[in-house]
Amino acid sequence: MIELQKVSKYYGQKAAVVDLSFKIEEGEIFGLIGTSGCGKTTTLKMINRLVTPSSGHILINGEDINSQPSETLRRHIGYVIQNVGLFPHYTVQQNIATVPRLLQWDDQRISERTQQLLRMVGLEPETFARRAPDELSGGQQQRVGLARALAADPPIILMDEPFGALDPITKQQVRGEVKQLLKNIQKTIVLVTHDVGEAFDMCDRLCLLDQGKVQQVGTPRELLFNPQNDFVDSFFKSNRLQLEMMSITTGDILEILQSSADTPRSFSEGFEGNGPRAAANDSFFSVFQDAKPEAHSYVIYDKEDQPVASVTSEQLLSGFYRVRHKLKEKQG
Known part of the structure; x- marks a missing residue:
């Protein structure tokens, strides 16, 4: 590309x-x-x-x-920058329409695309389309900046x-x-x-x-x-543990648990578990960050969004350190 x-x-x-x-x-x-x-x-x-x-x-x-x-x-090529760079004298709708107008799209097509993009970035057109940039919060301005970058579908x-x-x-x-x-x-x-x-x-x-x-x-x-x-x-040393947690997924943990004596209970065995869900491609960090104090187990879902196993909190933590150790052994 x-x-x-x-x-x-x-x-x-x-x-x-x-x-x-x-x-x-x-x-x-x-x-x-x-x-x-x-x-x-x-x-x-x-x-x-x-x-x-x-x-x-x-x-x-x-x-x-x-x-x-x-x-x-x-x-x-769409372009999104730190300070957004919205035109202050344009409305939100006019900002998003900048490139489509340069491409000489007709008014109806521009209007439909603008409304579609505002909804896509979580801003209702009826509420935000006619606002000026200085009437928006920083997060809302950033969403408009992204919508503008996507306007011509680059x-x-x-x-x-x-x-x-x-x-x-x-x-x-x-x-x-x-x-x-x-x-x-x-x-x-x-x-x-x-x-x-x-x-x-x-x-x-x-x-x-x-x-x-x-x-x-x-x-x-x-x-x-x-x-x-x-x-x-050395570049990653200062926050290495957090980055390791972000790069190891629940799928990695499930795989290493399934190859050991500490096998999680499988849904293929007819077991029906309960508890918070975690996708196989979720990072351990995201699961750890969103952990619920009362949760004793997590239901792991595969890429097809089907439940495959129930894993206890202790198994998740143990599995993370085992995957981490295995990856470090490969590095050595």
């Missing part, structure tokens, strides 16, 4: 990024993370030609982005610190909603964030940068448990 081939950017003698090469697959959420000033935003902006590379090539679907006018390129969305300006409580809520939305709409997403927990929560794969150079590209689990160098290993 998106490929960078030995891409570099220099400002005078100063290198912003050097020889970046990686591929972003269609439909994945790909995160750019790293130290401050490592070139994350520069890399993002080169994809839609807001910044011009000094050398190298960027391809989208095999075609060099320089083969078409920048305006045409950007109409097929296949690619670039997101530059989209939740950075939100307070922690609003950030967690909006991020969860956006994560679910992005999974549902199946766009190719490139996300820049300085928040490693956010990257682990949202992204399928990550590119870790330092001083403008790629240190490692892989899944969050690969970077955490199979670091390619000392920098990658």
Whole structure:
């Protein structure tokens, strides 16, 4: 979908990024993370030609982005930034309609698309369409910014610190909603964030940068448990346990429990359990974070949303540490 081939950017003698090469697959959420000033935003902006590379090539679907006018390129790439950037003199509806109007959509099509997107991001059109941006909360503005980026149904969305300006409580809520939305709409997403927990929560794969150079590209689990160098290993040290909890799923835990003497009770045996539900692809961190004090067991559901086993709280915790130990053994 998106490929960078030995891409570099220099400002005078100063290198912003050097020889970046990686591929972003269609439909994945790909995160750019790293130290401050490592070139994350520069890399993002080169994809839609807001910044011009000094050398190298960027391809989208095999075609060099320089083969078409920048305006045409950007109409097929949505862009969401930290401070939203809504036009203050436009209503919410007019902000969302910006790109469709440039594409000369008719009024009815624009109106229908605007209402569809507002509902998609959790804002009722009857309430919010005619409001000005300064009448919205920070979280509501961020939702409108996302709706505007999706307005012309672009296949690619670039997101530059989209939740950075939100307070922690609003950030967690909006991020969860956006994560679910992005999974549902199946766009190719490139996300820049300085928040490693956010990257682990949202992204399928990550590119870790330092001083403008790629240190490692892989899944969050690969970077955490199979670091390619000392920098990658040290980058995650400060919150390693939380990240391990985020990268190990209840499915991983169920698998290791089923291969041991501590086998959970299976629904295939006719057992009917009760208690809070947990999907096999839920991270242990999300289950742990939402744990109910009175819950003694959890019902695990598979990818087809069918109940497969009942696991006690003690089994979940024990299973997490066993999976963690197994992954660390592989690393060693």
